[in-house]
Amino acid sequence: MARKTDDSIISVKGLRNEFGDSVVHDGLDLDVRRGEILGVVGGSGTGKSVLMRSIIGLQTPAEGAITVFGESNIGREETEATEIRKRWGVLFQGGALFSTLTVAENVEVPLREFYPDLPPALLAEIAAYKVVMTGLPADAANKFPAELSGGMKKRAGLARALALDPELLFLDEPTAGLDPIGAAAFDSLTQSLQKTLGLTVFLITHDLDTLYAICDRVAVLADKKVIAVGTIDELLALDHPWIEEYFKGPRGRAAVATKEAHRSADAVADAHPTEVQSKQSAPDDADATYAEKEARTL
Numbered sequence: 030m031a032r033k034t035d036d037s038i039i040s041v042k043g044l045r046n047e048f049g050d051s052v053v054h055d056g057l058d059l060d061v062r063r064g065e066i067l068g069v070v071g072g073s074g075t076g077k078s079v080l081m082r083s084i085i086g087l088q089t090p091a092e093g094a095i096t097v098f099g100e101s102n103i104g105r106e107e108t109e110a111t112e113i114r115k116r117w118g119v120l121f122q123g124g125a126l127f128s129t130l131t132v133a134e135n136v137e138v139p140l141r142e143f144y145p146d147l148p149p150a151l152l153a154e155i156a157a158y159k160v161v162m163t164g165l166p167a168d169a170a171n172k173f174p175a176e177l178s179g180g181m182k183k184r185a186g187l188a189r190a191l192a193l194d195p196e197l198l199f200l201d202e203p204t205a206g207l208d209p210i211g212a213a214a215f216d217s218l219t220q221s222l223q224k225t226l227g228l229t230v231f232l233i234t235h236d237l238d239t240l241y242a243i244c245d246r247v248a249v250l251a252d253k254k255v256i257a258v259g260t261i262d263e264l265l266a267l268d269h270p271w272i273e274e275y276f277k278g279p280r281g282r283a284a285v286a287t288k289e290a291h292r293s294a295d296a297v298a299d300a301h302p303t304e305v306q307s308k309q310s311a312p313d314d315a316d317a318t319y320a321e322k323e324a325r326t327l
């Protein structure tokens with residue numbers, strides 16, 4: 030597992046993006062540290078997705094420098110770009126699954142692209158493993174996206190993002206459209222994958238619960254820049270009106286209350302582990318796999 034460190038896995042300097050007369054970013058700087066979950070927030074249209082697209086090379090900036098894994102990610106040769114792309118996975122807004130392919134076939138897409146010589150049996154085995162890893166039941170592998178719930182689609186998209194065992198994961202509003210229980214389950218999944226696989230996660234979200242529950246630091250986009258980056262406590266200490274309103278408004282207060290409730294439940298669980306464990310495990314859950322239990326929350 031990768032420890033959180035101060036060295037940057039992504040470094041963005043002086044980024045400028047524009048579409049015609051509309052300037053989205055101007056002089057934007059951001060560092061993402063290895064091993065962290067970085068939440069990226071900002072009002073609608075502040076350029077969070079454009080920033081992500083610039084980092085992964087889908088948007089060529091007008092100005093600025095972007096390095097990922099220490100290598101420049103602008104104007105690279107195609108072969109070099111391919112080598113770098115193998116090292117990250119992306120969950121786009123809405124999952125972006127191919128509707129005519131099954132979940133397993135969707136997961137196989139990047140494997141086929143980057144490793145065209147893999148035998149079909151191995152492709153199927155890897156895809157099945159990734160599907161279960163994201164908490165989907167094994168039989169979801171043979172379903173088409175239209176047969177899945179919103180939460181299951183996100184997990185299928187995540188399975189595809191993890192297909193190449195990435196070091197770096199980009200998630201664009203992964204909990205948008207999920208009910209609170211499904212969203213919390215997805216957050217837990219993101220955090221447990223981050224810990225077990227040692228991932229660095231760049232996570233765009235509007236979900237305050239997600240920010241409080243799993244983000245190590247949060248970057249705030251406004252005025253065409255990252256105006257602040259730090260822990261939520263560090264951001265609140267800045268006394269910035271947008272940040273204050275965002276984190277201390279009614280939804281921010283609700284998110285704090287949720288976080289406190291989880292902390293209290295964890296404290297009870299630590300104090301009475303056997304009792305809590307027996308309450309959590311209903312008798313008919315005895316043979317259920319982790320994946321099955323997770324899937325029930327979708």
Ligand SMILES: Nc1ncnc2c1ncn2[C@@H]1O[C@H](COP(=O)(O)OP(=O)(O)OP(=O)(O)O)[C@@H](O)[C@H]1O
Nearest residue numbers: 048051053071072073074075076077078079080235
């Ligand atoms: N390909 C494009 N052509 C023209 N304008 C674009 C393009 N892509 C993004 N934009 C504009 O750039 C701005 C930032 O878009 P972006 O999708 O990054 O915002 P966002 O912060 O992710 O918003 P949201 O939270 O609503 O998803 C918007 O004004 C958008 O209309």
